[in-house]
Amino acid sequence: MAARKQNSTYTSNEKYIVECDLTYAVNKIGGRWKILIISKLEKGKMRFGELKKEFPYITERMLTLQLRALEQDGLVKRTVYAEVPPRVEYELTEMAAAFGPIFQQLSEWGGKHRKSVN
Amino acid sequence: MAARKQNSTYTSNEKYIVECDLTYAVNKIGGRWKILIISKLEKGKMRFGELKKEFPYITERMLTLQLRALEQDGLVKRTVYAEVPPRVEYELTEMAAAFGPIFQQLSEWGGKHRKSVN
DNA sequence: TGGGGTACTAACAAAAGTGTAAGTAATGGC
DNA sequence: GCCATTACTTACACTTTTGTTAGTACCCCA
Numbered sequence: 001m002a003a004r005k006q007n008s009t010y011t012s013n014e015k016y017i018v019e020c021d022l023t024y025a026v027n028k029i030g031g032r033w034k035i036l037i038i039s040k041l042e043k044g045k046m047r048f049g050e051l052k053k054e055f056p057y058i059t060e061r062m063l064t065l066q067l068r069a070l071e072q073d074g075l076v077k078r079t080v081y082a083e084v085p086p087r088v089e090y091e092l093t094e095m096a097a098a099f100g101p102i103f104q105q106l107s108e109w110g111g112k113h114r115k116s117v118n
Numbered sequence: 119m120a121a122r123k124q125n126s127t128y129t130s131n132e133k134y135i136v137e138c139d140l141t142y143a144v145n146k147i148g149g150r151w152k153i154l155i156i157s158k159l160e161k162g163k164m165r166f167g168e169l170k171k172e173f174p175y176i177t178e179r180m181l182t183l184q185l186r187a188l189e190q191d192g193l194v195k196r197t198v199y200a201e202v203p204p205r206v207e208y209e210l211t212e213m214a215a216a217f218g219p220i221f222q223q224l225s226e227w228g229g230k231h232r233k234s235v236n
Numbered sequence: 237t238g239g240g241g242t243a244c245t246a247a248c249a250a251a252a253g254t255g256t257a258a259g260t261a262a263t264g265g266c
Numbered sequence: 267g268c269c270a271t272t273a274c275t276t277a278c279a280c281t282t283t284t285g286t287t288a289g290t291a292c293c294c295c296a
Contacts, residue, residue, distance in 0.1 A: 009175055009177075012175050013150065013175045013176070016173075016174065016175060017150065017154065020154065020157075020225075020228075021224075021225045021226070021227075021228030021229040021232065022153055022154075022157065022221055022224055022225040022228055023153055023154060023228075024228040024232055025224040025225065025227045025228035025231075026144075026147070026148075026153055026224060029144070030144075030148065032131065032135065033135075035140055035141055035144055036135065036138065036140075036141060039138075039140065055134075056134065057127055057130050057131045057134060058131070074231075095231050098227060098230075098231075099227065101223070102220060102223050102224060102227065103140055105219070105220050105223075106139075106140055106143040106144060106220060107138075107139045107140040107143065108139070109139075109143045109216060109217065109220065110138075110139030110140055110141075110142040110143035111139040112216075113143075113192075113213050113216075114139065114142055
């Protein structure tokens with residue numbers, strides 16, 4: 001999320017890579033927690049604290065960062081209720097819901113092939 | 119590929135994450151170049167040098183690393199011919215070929231949604 | 237003898253990603 | 267007044283990923 005140097009090969013490569021629709025899509029769900037978060041949210045709205053409980057070792061910082069990134073990318077909608085203590089709910093956008101069947105297939109792939117290599 | 123400390127939260131999380139078939143699958147194709155390499159190889163066998171030319175800014179080191187990882191994961195088959203100068207060919211395994219239709223869909227997702235968010 | 241071609245490898249450096257630990261605001265209930 | 271609750275934020279440290287640069291082996295051919 002931080003500003004990047006604009007002249008590095010790292011950045012050139014990133015630009016090149018994002019031009020491809022496929023890598024563009026994969027980048028959206030990259031990172032350690034995003035796919036897991038999306039999977040959980042497929043079942044419906046969840047509060048920050050509920051999501052946190054789903055992942056035993058995630059830190060609040062990480063969860064916040066990932067949710068913010070997902071929001072930025074238009075995959076998650078964030079609703080804040082003006083209450084105390086605060087209540088914030090997260091839900092998938094249509095765009096993210098479209099990942100459903102794809103995730104299903106990826107998951108099947110994982111299930112089928114994880115045994116074949118040790 | 120380097121040895122990791124076995125006691126970090128980073129590692130605990132990784133273990134947890136890999137237990138999920140979905141993230142297991144996504145991890146196989148994670149990283150900057152793997153999907154692109156697989157895409158190219160879908161068209162057929164390629165030599166190291168040919169692959170290199172496909173990606174304007176990839177370094178030899180990166181290409182080697184990614185190919186080795188793919189080989190490790192059983193996604194790519196590497197064939198060395200005993201010639202001078204050396205000739206090495208890479209091709210997808212069945213396991214990797216099974217990604218074909220999934221990549222197709224991800225690519226469509228990318229094409230459809232990249233306009234909606236700037 | 238020396239250069240060209242191919243597919244690498246090694247040591248190092250920069251960048252990004254992830255985790256740790258502590259602290260914040262707001263308000264209702266005791 | 268003080269504490270608990272929730273959803274964060276901040277500053278820092280560590281780990282992994284990616285890139286830079288230089289070098290290797292091998293044999294053929296001029």
